[in-house]
Amino acid sequence: MAQIRKDKERETPALSTSSLPDIIFMFLFFFMAVTTMKEVTFKVRVTAPFASEVQKLDNKSLTRYVYVGKPMEQYKKLFGSETRIQLGDVFADISELENFIVSERSAMKETDQNLMTVSIKADKDTKMGIVNDIKQSLRRAYALKIVYTANKTVVNN
Amino acid sequence: MGKKRKTSEINSSSMADIAFLLLIFFLVTTSMSTSTGLSRRLPQPLPPDMKIPPVDVNKRNIFVVKINSQNQLLVQGQEMSVKELRAKAKEFIQNEANDPSLPVKTMVNIPLLGNIEITKEHVISLQNDVDTQYQAYIEVQNELVAAYNELRNEISKQKFGKNFADLDKDQSKAVQDVYPQKISEAEPKNYGGVKNGTN
Numbered sequence: 001m002a003q004i005r006k007d008k009e010r011e012t013p014a015l016s017t018s019s020l021p022d023i024i025f026m027f028l029f030f031f032m033a034v035t036t037m038k039e040v041t042f043k044v045r046v047t048a049p050f051a052s053e054v055q056k057l058d059n060k061s062l063t064r065y066v067y068v069g070k071p072m073e074q075y076k077k078l079f080g081s082e083t084r085i086q087l088g089d090v091f092a093d094i095s096e097l098e099n100f101i102v103s104e105r106s107a108m109k110e111t112d113q114n115l116m117t118v119s120i121k122a123d124k125d126t127k128m129g130i131v132n133d134i135k136q137s138l139r140r141a142y143a144l145k146i147v148y149t150a151n152k153t154v155v156n157n
Numbered sequence: 158m159g160k161k162r163k164t165s166e167i168n169s170s171s172m173a174d175i176a177f178l179l180l181i182f183f184l185v186t187t188s189m190s191t192s193t194g195l196s197r198r199l200p201q202p203l204p205p206d207m208k209i210p211p212v213d214v215n216k217r218n219i220f221v222v223k224i225n226s227q228n229q230l231l232v233q234g235q236e237m238s239v240k241e242l243r244a245k246a247k248e249f250i251q252n253e254a255n256d257p258s259l260p261v262k263t264m265v266n267i268p269l270l271g272n273i274e275i276t277k278e279h280v281i282s283l284q285n286d287v288d289t290q291y292q293a294y295i296e297v298q299n300e301l302v303a304a305y306n307e308l309r310n311e312i313s314k315q316k317f318g319k320n321f322a323d324l325d326k327d328q329s330k331a332v333q334d335v336y337p338q339k340i341s342e343a344e345p346k347n348y349g350g351v352k353n354g355t356n
Contacts, residue, residue, distance in 0.1 A: 016167055054193035057192050128224075128288070128291060129287030138199060144198055144199040146198070150193065
């Protein structure tokens with residue numbers, strides 16, 4: 001045991017990799033737990049308005065989003081700088097909204113169809129005219145449960 | 158054999174600690190994206206050939222809030238700031254003194270609470286202009302919801318000694334029956350955009 005080392009050529013020890021799988025798995029689980037799937041790539045800029053009485057939305061799988069805002073810089077050339085609607089990943093016209101909702105709903109399970117919620121994510125500087133139009137077409141599509149997305153403010157009473 | 162000797166492996170038992178530290182660090186720093194918002198229920202659509210039905214609600218039962226294009230408020234015919242709206246709305250919904258200019262009170266039997274006088278038929282009518290800013294609209298909606306929430310909290314505290322959010326299912330149902338949320342968004346006038354009732 002207690003030998004005096006004389007040998008000139010020594011091997012560097014192999015790095016132990018036995019714990020590597022554990023680490024990787026842990027990262028995997030961590031990201032699985034934390035990541036919420038990005039709904040879409042935003043093509044319009046949305047800064048949600050602020051409100052103090054907001055509720056958390058449950059059942060994300062039953063929620064469909066309508067984004068309303070001004071196009072991002074890179075789309076301004078093509079789509080102008082007026083307020084636009086984005087459905088899914090693409091710009092859409094207000095007339096397409098009704099069909100979008102209907103087809104999204106028919107893709108759901110039958111038991112879930114009447115639980116569908118439409119979340120209106122509109123920029124805070126949006127004019128109400130376009131929001132009114134959206135509400136009207138949602139009514140026509142019988143998507144009556146809506147949510148106005150808003151961020152929570154701290155109220156000082 | 159004698160010349161080549163393996164040195165002992167690096168002790169990797171602390172690796173787990175390091176990894177846990179990282180995990181905890183990320184857990185603390187990551188803010189999960191949760192979406193929050195104000196829930197609303199839209200009224201049923203009108204059949205395409207039907208005209209907007211005449212309003213059959215008694216005048217005293219309606220609380221009119223108008224927002225103009227300059228984001229100014231007109232509440233029951235008088236100008237008001239958003240901050241005053243909550244108190245005014247609460248006064249209207251509650252009608253504590255049974256004021257004849259405020260909504261009619263009816264005696265209703267509600268499970269758990271017994272007979273109670275509520276303003277069953279009140280309606281808050283929210284009207285906005287095309288050019289109203291969305292933020293202003295949300296602020297008004299928020300104040301109205303806040304008025305309801307405060308009233309519900311008050312009665313929950315009084316009857317059950319808890320906040321509305323902490324009530325059980327039957328209790329919160331009873332409280333909701335006392336103060337049903339009735340915020341009606343008026344049929345928009347035809348602004349020349351998408352026409353109401355087409356399609």
